[in-house]
Amino acid sequence: MSTAEHAELARERAALPPLGHGPFRRRLHSVALIATLGGLLFGYDTGVINGALEPMKTDLGLTAFTEGVVTSSLLFAAAFGAMIGGRLSDSWGRRKAIVLLAALFLIGALTCVFAPGFGVMVLGRVILGLAVGAASTVVPVYLAELAPYEIRGSLAGRNEVMIVVGQLAAFVVNAIIGNVWGEHEGVWRIMLAVAALPAICLMVGMLRVPESPRWLISQGRHDKALEVLGTIRTPQRAQAEIDMITEIAEMEKNRVHAGWSSIRDSKWVRRIILVGIGLGVAQQLTGINSIMYYGQSVLKEAGFDSNAALVANIAPGVIGVVGSITALWLAQHMNRRTTLLIGFSLTTVCHFLIGIASILLPVGNPLRPYVILLLVVLFVGSMQTFLNVAIWVLLSEIFPLQIRGLAIGISVFCLWMTNAFLGLFFPTLVEAIGITGTFFMFGVVGIFALIFVYTQAPETRGRTLEEVEEDVTTGAIYTHHLRAKADA
Template sequence: MTMPGGPAGSTRPSDRAGSGVIVIAALGGLLFGYDTGVISGALLFIEQDFELSPLTSGMVVSSILIGAMAGALGSGTLADRWGRRPLLIAAAVIFAAGAIAAGAAPSAGALIAARVVLGLAVGMASTLVPTFISEMAAPRSRGRMVAVNQLMITIGIVLAYAANYAFADFGGWRAMFLAALLPSAALGIGMLFVSETPRFLVRSGRITEARAVLARLRRDEDVEAEIAQIAEVRPEEQGGRLRELVRPWVRPALVAGIGLQILGQASGVNTVIYYAPTIFQETGLAASGAILATVGIGTVNVLMTLVGMAVVDRIGRKRLLLAGATVMAVSLALLATALSLTGSGASVLAFAAVVLYIVAVATSLNVVVFIIPSELYPLRVRGTAMSATLFANWGMNFVVSLTFLSLLEALGGTATFWMYALLCVVLALFTARFIPETKGRTLEEIEADLRGSRS
């Protein structure tokens, strides 16, 4: 395996070191995706076993987001203090514990608690993996490298859908949760063989270690220049706190990063991930057919994420997001229309609209949603700022997932998805006004621009 952007067949040290970074994204992102996606099919059988009400079903789905908010909020500050690597090892342990607890849950209450534990790990991974990769990657390939995290999230989701389908015939929702144990163990073990990021090492005064890591990640002639650039961060500014995020020169980055998370979630992206089988059942498909259709959606998600990764460093983050948000609005309008119709034609139109929506999300929003904040935030508060940003992400995710079934029941599918379509328009307008372009620039250059704009 080689680092994206490197020549095929190359064996230089930077390719081998880049493979280690990809392993982190693959395992952390894969677990993130699996544990958030598995509930979509498992819920159909959990509702039968535990005789859940719509409200309790919403709690089973959304409880993972409560844990994710806590995991995201706490992990960044700890990562700024202790390092990115130790926190990712801890996340692997929590992933495994949560999978066991969910698979063995004797009641709905126990399952909700287990999903909170899983959420802690998901929140930690969502904060730490993009930060880890952005600090390891070279500017020329940083967009693709950070997007590997999103690719593996989509692979995790489609694996969850596949597990849902494989165990659907006998309602084996416990096995669906327990299948996450293997990648959890692989993440924990794999992290033992991966270095800490050079930027954290420089910040901690471990220059020799940072130089050795960069020598494996970069061409030798670039190492000293990069060390010097990283070291230019002012010594008195080492170590971030939440109160420092509201400083005038940091504020534009925070508005862009947090606003993107809130509007991205408000556009309804995770209603499709969590409730795709439910949406398809609304159009008349049986449970097994709805789950199988969702596997197809997950596959499209993976393939189009690859497309997004291929173009994000060429087109740029901002233009890609603008185009994607526009298509998302159109596709949700089509889905709203389909849900107002009846017959087989409605099912076909609904499936086509969801596919178009996933194509737009996978190639744009889901590719840049972690790239943009991981690039915008200055080094001294990057972990803390990513925590606040992902806390906003998971908080809005919680609101959307908890209210979706109630909205569907109260307003109907047509009105609900027209509302989400309008929010996609708001996302496009926000992007045009507040999101800066960061492609091809070093993290230190981006930080210098932030400081200069408020000097």
């Protein structure tokens, strides 16, 4: 983009009518609430295994290996669900894709609840994984494309809040059911069955919400896009946004083609996808989801007994929700890059402190379980406050409209594959090198993540998706990034 074109686009953004207040704002927040039920299901279905696994092992006769398969089958399937969901959302639309994944959430939950053995359980977890992966790509994109740029960070970030609310709900449900009915056979089936209700609500709710106006414009349906945007903006603001989105979409058609050809033909598109992959992989290599899936096992290793670990495991869930709500405020007031640099610094320090504590407080020391629990809570709080929301928001912002679903699908595919391998091998890793070695390893990886974010992550806060897209496809976003570092 030339300097003159860039200045013109900035003037258009500045000239947009103010958001204003009225029923359309309530409508926008209602639509966001319904869509983020996908995030709630994402969180519940990934977190419920934390407490359901122990009684499930006994009932289904799982070995250490099949235990890992049950846990990681959802994660491997989620990687492919991310790719499939991204492509479907580009071709079918964001709304239809979310309706489909709601159906998968329901079918997968019921399959797991009634699973007679290991094989059917894995099948149910695979179906859930496809839904979780699709939700992790489609829902953030849908929210980002609906949101006005002034509040895009906080609106798109609500999905991550709902994910951790879902995980906390899973931990609380597990603790209640496990302590009240823990002696009954098949108690884990009740834990898994709870997910059916929000799946039904998501399916019904998405039938009543609008399609993404930006996706409609990419399909040439400008009148419908204006009609949709008019329900969540003032009439003047809706028309002004449609004009801006249409202008950039027309300009980008010749520069970014739908599908894989744009990745092949544009070095700038390839680069931003590599940035997206790096952000997703770095997030997972903090080990956050190892805590979410195996938190009870980690706390037992730290010195808690089984029931105490189940209850203590609620604490990281609570701090995760508090951190994510705080992150919504940060998304509106702190640059994305700054947030990520603080987050990776804090999580890396926590990793090393957990490793040091496990050396200084050997097994049998009465302080060991409580100190490690405190450090785990601090780690989860740092992660949810500074990293999770910021990374998911950034992934929903940085890709061009024509390939947004495909590009975020590729990035999240790599994220989920990293997640899956950690889920599969984390118990073996802890058994082989203990808490000390495992968290020291995460700490070293965190140092590399900091270097990657400092050198590669772009800044998107306070800019329209169209401005970001124009700069990404011309490479200007990297020039701005280098200039910002030089000024700093």
